[in-house]
């Protein structure tokens with residue numbers, strides 16, 4: 496009788512969570528990230544001048560996932576092009592960002608070999624593995640190998656957002672490394688987070704609290720907000736809500752010129768070129784599309800920007 500009561504209670508709790516939703520992780524949020532609120536005018540004033548950053552994008556793993564997750568196949572452009580659902584090859588990236596004084600940072604994490612060898616031990620649930628089709632992930636360079644190849648230690652991890660394919664290198668990140676995210680990324684609720692929160696919590700266990708970039712409204716209203724993360728105009732965090740509530744793109748002033756890391760505001764080359772936002776993987780399609788249009792406007796005004804998309808080159 497007692498067991499039946501527990502089962503009913505557990506089912507009831509799951510139902511309530513499904514209706515109300517929950518946060519993507521309940522890992523602690525710490526003090527705000529360093530950096531200062533900036534503006535699109537300030538960013539655009541300097542964008543075309545080379546900066547001090549060295550940036551290397553590493554293909555940590557090859558993967559394939561349904562196109563319907565990566566692209567809104569119901570969009571007029573996708574229908575007109577006759578796109579149908581299929582398995583689409585993609586890559587999982589980590590970007591190594593070197594600042595001459597502040598040291599080495601990762602933008603997103605790539606994939607840890609530990610997570611593929613024993614996902615259960617790293618806390619990734621059977622359900623998440625099943626939905627993600629982790630058996631289709633082929634590792635090229637693990638997060639541990641990326642860190643070994645760095646000259647010096649890791650100063651921080653800068654996230655575009657907290658979906659599992661962007662935090663899948665966390666098991667290899669030392670526990671004392673600061674972790675930076677977009678505003679409300681880990682505090683807004685969403686119904687499908689019920690299935691991933693447990694896995695994400697276990698990945699972040701013993702890691703540093705998450706620190707949000709201190710965004711304020713952009714005075715020119717071209718973006719939701721812009722932060723000059725090193726306070727020297729070398730790297731700008733750009734708030735691009737939609738794919739997730741706290742999604743962030745990064746404009747990096749490298750020694751070779753400006754590079755835009757879009758994160759998953761656009762997963763694919765086709766989506767970027769045709770201004771079509773992601774499909775099932777996106778939380779809020781309308782806001783995702785608006786953020787994508789804003790990033791495309793930035794690139795249209797500064798065509799020398801090299802665009803690096805969420806999952807395709």
Ligand SMILES: [Zn+2]
Pocket residue numbers: 658660661759805806
């Ligand atoms: Zn992704």
